[in-house]
Amino acid sequence: MKRHPIVVLILAGSALSACSSLGGEGYGLSDYSAVNVHRVKVGNGNMTVVPPRPWNRHRATLFEDVASVEDWTLNGPLLDGITFITGLKSGHFMVRQRRTTDQQVPKFRADMTPPEIAAMLEGLYRVRGRAVDFRTLSIKPRPFLGANGFQFDYEHLDDDELWRKGRAVGAVINGELYLVMYDAARSHYYEAALPDFEAIVGSAQLRA
């Protein structure tokens, strides 16, 4: 079985469901659905974006996924992906995890500063993505959704021996986390879809 980068792991507690090509395709079900070039709601519907070209939305699973988190990919989850977090409430996790799990992704809190949110995302990659090396490239202020937000750039070596690179742009608005996170194979794929990510971030709006 192939390994999956974080985009898959965030939403799919079961790696199998995410990579299986057996999962009832003949019955009209698929793990992905197309996202076309028009304004679409993401996550729990609190935010809308416009992709510059068609992407693929990962189908959410009721018992494994967090409603305010949604994943997209262009070339498949091993190579690239965008994660939307749309109004994650204080005291909540961005992934479902059991209380008894040894290693846990830290929870979000409304009073987190950008370095703390960056550390939470780093935890996600280390705990769920099995990143063995993680490097923060930059954390800097950047407006997002009309609020004082931040941009976090990073790269990580996962235990499938592939370097991946990512950028997250986010803000805490009314105590809730809004974030768009891009993660792709560092070689070729990151640069290739970065303009898509920037266009999507630029198009992001809160639901009126």
Next chain:
Amino acid sequence: MCARCLEISRRSLLTGGAAAMAALHAGGADARVKPADMVPLVGPGFKPTEKDEQGLWKEMERVEEEIADSNLLITDPNITGYLRDLIGTVGGPAAKDFRIYLAHIPDFNAAMFPTGFAVVFSGLLLRMRNEAQLAGVIAHESGHFLRRHMIRSWRDQRRKSDFFAMGAMLAGIGGAGAGVYLGDYVQLAQLGTILSLFKYSRDMEAEADAMGAKLIAQAGYDPMEISTVWQQLIGEEQASATYRGKHRQRGSLFDTHPSDDARMADLKSDALELKVPGKHYESYRERYLATIGPVRQMLLDDQVKLNDPGASQYLIQTLAQDGWNGLLRFYEGEVWRLRNRSRLGDDVRAAQSYAAAVVYPDAPADAWRWHGIALLKEGRTGEAKAAFSKYLTMKPDAPDAAWVRQMIG
């Protein structure tokens, strides 16, 4: 992700795969193996003569090639040279034949392969308090090779395992010859799958313990340190499980032994038996710390960011038995910050640890950054700015300098 492979690799490298262990040695507790009885079964420059072993070697040579090439290895020549010297000291007759690789994986693990190459995980270096402890683990692994445990267990396994399990493993290991992709099995983090081919019996573990103790005592290390290593591992697993409201899962790392207590007792008896009255035994703590010093922060970072507060807290307390410093205080704070249970006062505890850390001259720059953030949240803006300034002075090219400068205003 092959979650199961990961699970295997995380827990079972030291003793080989644990899953089928019970079947191999259902039986009562064994008598202690005496170090004096442990004679190496291979000499220098050992090469296999029997056909099945020769075949196994051939496959393992491919595995080693892949591992040697992995970008998950830490290749710092000071540390790898140090490990090479160490196995050259406690490797018995095969000392000059061994190869040793250091993998950047934050788990407590080390493993020996049938052809005489060892893989040490970086998480092991974090957990060892001195050179004698590390030498003990490496000598234990050497013991498996010197007593020919891999080929013995391989043959035993082949006789007993069910056809399909063996078939699946062989497809991975031997598949290359048939043109089957070998990649997934050879990836470093999935070594557990390879190692599950060599399940050590309880007797073999007891032999490796006794052999290991003998080897390090001969090299002048205090053999008592081996029992301390196991004590630390049990303590850590217990702390981790207790924190998450579970019982420690016996049957993983220690599956092959009658009980932790018996193993501890045996290791202590070994040490007492081996120590020659009047001879001086060393732990070489200073030399160890000087060698891993440059990577110690990275090792702590790798562990603490896994957010396993029970294990990390235990580990830091254990390392601090040799004395607190700025680095350990800082990571104590990091454990609380990542645990992030405000109801239990974690933010206050984290803030206290950061404040304590920056008093030490060895406090890392990051301690000043987090100290600043903690002060900021307490509304102590002036002090926070001073801490941030100190951070930027120590780390002018900090990746978050733009954000920090905004905070300083």
